[in-house]
Amino acid sequence: MARNLARILGGCGSLVPFMKTPACPPRNSSSIPPARTLVQMLFSKSRDFSLPNSSWGEEMMRLYEFYNGQSDVETEGEENQGREWKRLPSYNRSLKYATGGVYLSKIIQSKARLFTRNIREPGAAFEYVLFINKEKERCVCVFQAGHLLEGPPGHVHGGAIATMIDTVTGTHASAISAPVMTANLNIDYRSPIPLGSTVLIESTLEKTEGRKLYISCKVTSTDGSKRHTDATALFVSISVAHLLKG
Structure with a gap:
């Protein structure tokens, strides 16, 4: 053997x-x-970072349970069972989605880690879970910002917000036309996000033109009363061979 x-x-x-x-x-x-x-x-199996841990606050857990109650975990080859949302698993490397990815991750750039999943301490940085609704062409992310993401005193760094927007819209685009690369990302910051708070990041597919996917995104308070950020993104679908060539 x-x-x-x-x-x-x-x-x-x-x-x-x-x-x-x-x-x-x-x-x-x-x-x-x-x-x-x-x-x-x-x-x-790799650790799925989209599952609850001890650092999740009450609001993070409430929203997770709300969307998870209407969803199935996204698995390759599995048909939609009629539920509105599907929860997307999240690992410390995208490579681990592939068959045999756990082993491949040990031999291909073994120290590499997905930027949003490179901190082991629960709750210190990016705590998030994504759900997708392919029929309505929408994706929603429940995001809790940890203390290591500080920019303005007591608030989340703009770069961390941009990272999460790129992650959510990119994951959304990948679910439609994998794999993709970010071609353009425009962000309007409206109000700061307090560290430790939970927000919703929602993306919507606006249109497709050949290999191009146009997606809009908004970051709001969990009750929708405050708009923190607006964004638009353009992604281009690429071949796996192009990705490997760099």
């Missing part, structure tokens, strides 16, 4: 031409783990 898996992984270097070093260790290397370890890494 280990020998067969070693043969398979031995060809990984050709799949990632941008790497400067071989993606996999030599076949006869003592660093190749035993068969049982390989299988465990290949099929083990």
